[in-house]
Amino acid sequence: MTPQYVLRTEGLCRQFGTFKANSDVSIALPHGARHALIGPNGAGKTTLINMLTGVLPPSAGQVFLREENITSLPQSVRVKRGLTRTFQINTLFWGLTVLESVLLAICERKGVATAWWRPLSQRTEEIEEAMTLLRQLHLERDAQRITRSLPYGRQRLVEIALALATKPSVLLLDEPAAGIPAGESREIFEVLAALPSDVSILFIEHDMDIVFRFAQRITVLVGGKVLTDGTPAEIASDPRVKEVYLGESEHV
Known part of the structure; x- marks a missing residue:
């Protein structure tokens, strides 16, 4: 029930x-x-x-x-x-792209973060999940942009994306x-x-x-x-x- x-x-x-x-x-x-x-x-x-x-x-x-x-x-x-709070994801990965940031958060949730940087071609499932999340938050056009280069409002969306990556x-x-x-x-x-x-x-x-x-x-x-x-x-x-x-x- x-x-x-x-x-x-x-x-x-x-x-x-x-x-x-x-x-x-x-x-x-x-x-x-x-x-x-x-x-x-x-x-x-x-x-x-x-x-x-x-x-x-x-x-x-x-x-x-x-x-x-x-x-x-x-x-x-x-x-x-x-139970996730955006404040708990309080440090964005400024030097990573938006896609890399969300991918890292997903790998952390799955317990495979220590090897998240292996060739992206080997992370097909995680990449698809990350891109689905970025599309959901209207961030797909920023996927390859470095996080620090985004306007503040879109950085807040990335912060929310990282929180949502914890499911x-x-x-x-x-x-x-x-x-x-x-x-x-x-x-x-x-x-x-x-x-x-x-x-x-x-x-x-x-x-x-x-x-x-x-x-x-x-x-x-x-x-x-x-x-x-x-x-x-x-x-x-x-x-x-x-x-x-x-x-x-x-x-x-």
């Missing part, structure tokens, strides 16, 4: 000394979710993502991937279980459009929106136009706690959200 939720938390808390960064945070992502995490600066969004990925241990509470309690698992094991069931994105011109950020989210439903996405984003266009459901954090959770329409009409975050003039 397929679990109802691919990722969920129960009462997650994180305290730094006397400061409570997160308090009693419970969220649940169904399979195929496109779920946004929003809130003002200091709301505890990144701290929550850090607990989901194992960067930080929670002070209390639990994290479940499908039905498995992964609260105490290290980051590397969580990735192998299918995640859940992809966590911390402000994937940050620092990217509006046109390029729209391209990134159009690509993400087209990903198959077997990849569930939880993302932090400050651009509310992107959030309301892309997310199927939104959780609002304020002061480290869940203020509310709902559909974009419900969030847009919630007076509490307008007061603390959106502003009365937005999305009414």
